[in-house]
Amino acid sequence: MLGLDDCLTEVMAIPGALDAMLVDQTSGMAVAISGPPQGVDAECSAAALTETLRAATDGLARSCPGETVRIDDMLVTTDKGHHLLRLLETVFEGPLVIYVRLDLERSNLALARYRLQAISSQLLT
Amino acid sequence: MAPLDTLLSGLAREHSTGALRVGRAGTVFLSEGRVTYMECAQTPGVERLLAARGRVPETALRRLRDDGGCARLLEEGTVTLGELQYCVLGAVLDAAFFLLPVAGTRPKFRPGEQHWLGGQWYFDVAGLMRESARRRAYLAQTWPSAALDTAPVRPAPRLPGHGVTLDPVQWEVVIGADAEATPLDLARRLGRSGYSVLLAVRRLAAAGLLAPPEEPAVKAPRASARALQDGAHGLPQRVRAPAGERPPHDPRASGPMLGPAVTADPTDLVLLMRLKKALEELS
Structure with a gap:
């Protein structure tokens, strides 16, 4: 059984992980942070990631009418790296979001997604 | 203390x-x-x-x-x-x-x-x-007035548009609202955090999905008195909604005030305008 801090340690053990964060989607708050890069305000980035997800949900809700949108994970690739977000439905508020930034060269996306799935099922069951 | x-x-x-x-x-x-x-x-x-x-x-x-x-x-x-x-x-x-x-x-x-x-x-x-x-700053950014935080939540009876997207808390608020429960009553009833319900209610307000706040009770008797006076058929008069009461997403709503709020006496402003005009004519 994993606590929130151990969960973050596990996420950072994914090959190529640069930094990771747990975000509470409802309040836009950084729940736990592991080594943010220099000059990054974790609170700001958590709030900004929340807005990104909200915008994605809104956009998808409008582009697939007649569906209830539920995002399981979201991948954004930039020229510097991959950004993976995994949403965990909890019984309380939420969703709780695991965010991890991966090195473009050293990471394996399929493996990272698989590991995130495994970690989230350990966190919630 | x-x-x-x-x-x-x-x-x-x-x-x-x-x-x-x-x-x-x-x-x-x-x-x-x-x-x-x-x-x-x-x-x-x-x-x-x-x-x-x-x-x-x-x-x-x-x-x-x-x-x-x-x-x-x-x-x-x-x-x-x-x-x-x-x-x-x-x-x-x-x-x-x-x-x-x-x-x-x-x-x-x-x-x-x-x-x-x-x-x-x-x-x-x-x-x-x-x-x-x-959180307080984010609430204010979503919808500036705190009056909604303590008033009963009353969703608009009809959708003022053709479609809308709601997040899970907003959905629960709309379902749970009975025109009497305040946001914090709803939070306890739904088992949601107070902040998330406040935020959901303010987002509903920003999307124009809440009924306008209740009119003070003084207006109603006066209207009916006039209707009686006119000897009339009691049909309510159509009144154009003042621009200020439109929800902020409405294109016809008056936008947020730009620049610092006007504090000067309007007569001073008129004087200044006249002075400006006179100076322009001079040059």
């Missing part, structure tokens, strides 16, 4: 352990200067959140509190460690949001007292205050 936050900062500096009771408003539990748990009378606590989601009934929780505590709760497997931590975290931050601004009661500190759900997550006092301030 010192405000609650300075008092808490003091207790944190002294690495105190115990419970700070803030009148009837709530209680803050500290362990060696760090906050372990916080209760607020206005917001649902962990027990309520767990029970409302159908995970653990409140009677079972009360039994656990007296016998076994957190360790037994986790052993029985109804919640995982991660879920319990997340739940405590959410509940404490929510309580802090409503409890920290409370003033006017003399808080009483009882050394040594602990909460049975404490110790799942540790918070520093400064962090709690920073997060509360951030």
Whole structure:
């Protein structure tokens, strides 16, 4: 059984992980942070990631009418790296979001997604 | 009397352990200067959140509190460690949001007292205050008026458009609203944090999905009196809605005021305009 801090340690053990964060989607708050890069305000980035997800949900809700949108994970690739977000439905508020930034060269996306799935099922069951 | 936050900062500096009771408003539990748990009378606590989601009934929780505590709760497997931590975290931050601004009661500190759900997550006092301030700013950014926070939630009876997207909390608020419950009543009923319901209500307001605030009762009798006077058929007159009452997303709504608010006397402004015009003519 994993606590929130151990969960973050596990996420950072994914090959190529640069930094990771747990975000509470409802309040836009950084729940736990592991080594943010220099000059990054974790609170700001958590709030900004929340807005990104909200915008994605809104956009998808409008582009697939007649569906209830539920995002399981979201991948954004930039020229510097991959950004993976995994949403965990909890019984309380939420969703709780695991965010991890991966090195473009050293990471394996399929493996990272698989590991995130495994970690989230350990966190919630 | 010192405000609650300075008092808490003091207790944190002294690495105190115990419970700070803030009148009837709530209680803050500290362990060696760090906050372990916080209760607020206005917001649902962990027990309520767990029970409302159908995970653990409140009677079972009360039994656990007296016998076994957190360790037994986790052993029985109804919640995982991660879920319990997340739940405590959410509940404490929510309580802090409503409890920290409370003033006017003399808080009483009882050394040594602990909460049975404490110790799942540790918070520093400064962090709690920073997060509360951030949430307050975000609420104001979503919808500037705090009047909605304490008024009954009344969703608009008809959708003022063709389609809308709602997030889960907004959906629950719309379903649960009975034109009497305030946002915090709804939060307790739904088992959602008070902040998330406040935010959902303000987002509904910003999307123009709430009924306009109730008119003062004076207007109605006057209107009917006039209708009688006209000898009339009692049909209400159509009145053009003043521009100021449109929701902000409406293209015809008056936009937010640009620049600093006008404070000068209008006559001064007229004088200045005339002066400007005269100077322009001169040059």
